[in-house]
Amino acid sequence: MATTLWIGTRKGAFALRPDARGRNWRLSGPQFLGHIIHHIVQDPREPRVLLMAAKTGHLGPTVYRSSDRGRTWREAAQPPAFRKAAEGEEAHGVERVFWLTPGHPGERGTWYVGTSPAGLFRSEDGGKRWDPVAGFNDHPMRAQWSAFGTPDGAFLHSICVDPRDPRHLYMAISVGGVFESTDGGADWAPLNEGCAADFMPDPNAPFGHDPHCLALHPLAPDRLYQQNHCGLYRLDRPGRRWVRIGEAMPKKIGDIGFPIVLHPSDPDTAWVLPMDGRTVWPRTSIGGKPAAYRTSDGGRSWRRLDKGLPEGQAWLTVLRQAMCSDDREPRVGVYFGTTGGEVWAGARGGERWRCIARHLPEIYSVTHAT
Amino acid sequence: MSCTVHIPSPLRSYTAGAGSVGAEGATLGEVLTSLEQRFGGIRFRMIDEQDRIRPHIRLYVNLQEAPTLTQRVHDGDTIHIICALSGG
Numbered sequence: 001m002a003t004t005l006w007i008g009t010r011k012g013a014f015a016l017r018p019d020a021r022g023r024n025w026r027l028s029g030p031q032f033l034g035h036i037i038h039h040i041v042q043d044p045r046e047p048r049v050l051l052m053a054a055k056t057g058h059l060g061p062t063v064y065r066s067s068d069r070g071r072t073w074r075e076a077a078q079p080p081a082f083r084k085a086a087e088g089e090e091a092h093g094v095e096r097v098f099w100l101t102p103g104h105p106g107e108r109g110t111w112y113v114g115t116s117p118a119g120l121f122r123s124e125d126g127g128k129r130w131d132p133v134a135g136f137n138d139h140p141m142r143a144q145w146s147a148f149g150t151p152d153g154a155f156l157h158s159i160c161v162d163p164r165d166p167r168h169l170y171m172a173i174s175v176g177g178v179f180e181s182t183d184g185g186a187d188w189a190p191l192n193e194g195c196a197a198d199f200m201p202d203p204n205a206p207f208g209h210d211p212h213c214l215a216l217h218p219l220a221p222d223r224l225y226q227q228n229h230c231g232l233y234r235l236d237r238p239g240r241r242w243v244r245i246g247e248a249m250p251k252k253i254g255d256i257g258f259p260i261v262l263h264p265s266d267p268d269t270a271w272v273l274p275m276d277g278r279t280v281w282p283r284t285s286i287g288g289k290p291a292a293y294r295t296s297d298g299g300r301s302w303r304r305l306d307k308g309l310p311e312g313q314a315w316l317t318v319l320r321q322a323m324c325s326d327d328r329e330p331r332v333g334v335y336f337g338t339t340g341g342e343v344w345a346g347a348r349g350g351e352r353w354r355c356i357a358r359h360l361p362e363i364y365s366v367t368h369a370t
Numbered sequence: 371m372s373c374t375v376h377i378p379s380p381l382r383s384y385t386a387g388a389g390s391v392g393a394e395g396a397t398l399g400e401v402l403t404s405l406e407q408r409f410g411g412i413r414f415r416m417i418d419e420q421d422r423i424r425p426h427i428r429l430y431v432n433l434q435e436a437p438t439l440t441q442r443v444h445d446g447d448t449i450h451i452i453c454a455l456s457g458g
Contacts, residue, residue, distance in 0.1 A: 034380075058426035058453040059380055059415040075411045081419035093418035 003326055004369045005335055006050070006070070007343060008037035011361035013052060015070060016343060025345070025356040031073070032064070039321055040070075041100040042369035043126070045108050050369065051127045053097035053113070061097045063113065065127045069369070078129040080113045080121035082137060090143075092117055096152075099321070101159035104166030114156035118146035118173045120185065135186040136171075136179075145190070145207050148175035157320065158214035162221050170224065172211035178226065179207075194242035196230035212258045213320040220267035225299075227260040227272055227320070234299050245299025249274065253286055253293070253304075259323035263332060263349075268298040271305075271325070271334050271350060273318045284315040292334065292350050305346060308353035316340065321365035337363030371396050373447040375405060380453050384412040393449075398429060399439030401449060416451065428452040 005025075007014040012030035019026070035054045043049040050070050055061035063080065064073040085091035096116040103110025103122075113121040113130060120133040136142060136156075146154035155174045162168035167184040170191070177192040190207040197209045210229030217223045222237040225245075232246030232255040246255020256277030263269035271294050276282040285291070291306035316338045323336040334346040341360035346353045376390045385391055391408070395401035399421070406413040416427045421439055423429060429436045430450040431443060443449070 056380060057457060058424070058455060060418060060424055062411070062415070077410065079411075079414055081414070083419070085420055091420040091422075093420055093422065 002370065003328070003333075004070070005324075005343065006040035006042075006365070006367045006369055007337055007357070007360065007363060008040050008052070008321070008365035008367075009341070009361040009363050010036055013037045013040055014357075014360060016357055025343075027357050031070075036096075037364060038096060038098050039100045039365045040367055041102065042367070043102050043111075045102065045105060046126070047370055049126060051100050051111060053100055055096060061094050061115070063097055063100075063127055063130065076123075076128055076130060078131075080115055080119070080130040081132075082119060083132055083134075092119065092137075094119060096155075098155050099157040099159060101161065104161050105163060107166050110166075112159045112161070112169075114159055114171060116153040116155045117149070118142070118154040118156040118176065120156055120159070120171065122185070133185040135181065135183075136188055139188060141188075145179070146173050146176045148208065150174055158211065160214060160216035160224075162216070163218050164221055170214060170216060172214040172226075174212065174229075175208065175210045177207040177209040178211050178214055191235075191240065192242070193240050194235075194244070195226070195228055195233060196244070198230050213260050215260050215262050215270075217262050217267040219265060223267050223298075225260050225262065225270055227257050229256070229277070231255045232257075232260070232272060232299070243299075245295070248295075248300055249293065249302050250304075253291075254278075258283075258318060258320040259336070261323050261325050261334060264325060264327045265329060266296075269294065269296050269349075270299070271323070272302075273323060273336060275317065282315075283317050285317075288313045288315050290314050290316045292336070292346060292353075294350055305350040306353070307351065308346075309344070316342075319364055321367070322363050324366050324368045326368045327370070335366050335368070337366040339363060371443050371445045371447070373401060373443055373445070373449055375401065375449045376451065378451050378453045381412055381415060381451065384409040384415075395443055397439065398431065398436050398441040398443055398449070401443055402439065426454040426456070428454060 005016040012033040014029035016025045039053040050066045052064040063076040082092040099114035101112045109126040111123045120136040121130045158172040160170040169181045179188045180191045213227045224235040226233040233242040249255045261271045293302040326333040334350040343357040393404040
């Protein structure tokens, strides 16, 4: 099966494809030059279909859809938009379509979108028309759950669908926390017990946390991993208390970062890319020496993977959607893109890294497609 | 009312490259609805779901900036859509 890496950047979309021997990667694009591309995601139920979350600096946000593996794109007929506010009600407008998640495997054509300000939207026709998920967007606690935000507003992201039950959903808000719905999004409840929120006055607050990236393993859907602003966590349901698996990381490295990436078939294997979260939050590779870390035992131990990466003076930042794995078993590849416009490929699970593209615009997302 | 609408380059993907198009309406809001009917998707890029003009968009009727979509439009008026490009 051919591999494509879709690269979403601040200035457009690009694709990277390897040659037959997998040694050299060919860059194509840009598509939508000048557009801000937050996410490009393939539909695993219909692999010819891809969705792209886009906007430009001055025009409103939208979603593009391809039904020919990214050769041509068509704009959604009804992009994600909040309902019209009633008289005297606070009026919300979608500023960014930030996150795309395909729906349940049995619900062909269903997709979810997360936006800034924090909003959840659903499409049932493959991404052509989007409707608000009122159970979250009109939830009486929504304003409190997403009160803090980031400098670019509060983002709703990391929407996860339980493969056993399409009504069982998780999502995350930066800043706000992790939330769960067991009724298809009609109601939501915080799920943050055990997570640190060092910036909050109440260390046991039920929400207000900053999950950077949440991931559910499709083959072990009771297993959740989370890279949080305040550490690296794992939760095994039906438990409700997150365990800080980042405690097993080397102390001089810490457990702060943005992405967490899961192995396609081994729920005990995951990769992270630690960044400097001290003082004013540089969010760069620690000491200027970039490295990924991999666990193969569910977070009990971590192994440094830096062969081929720069040995010093490399101050990389990798955003939450900018790291992924492929499905080339048993030698799964791992990839990340930097805000400096480089894409790195880690062969054999990150054992050896190689820069496969450079000089791109600021990279927001790296996703794998077949 | 018939008017002429000047389309900025970032929105010409909707008008097949046309830099100006004719439209109908007695208010700016009606003119934009008329544009939307012909060029599906163009309105939401300029106007949000609460009918607010987006922060980096300006609309002018006969060289006067229109603060809201209720601005009256008369036969023969000229409307300019301006995208306030800035930043790197």
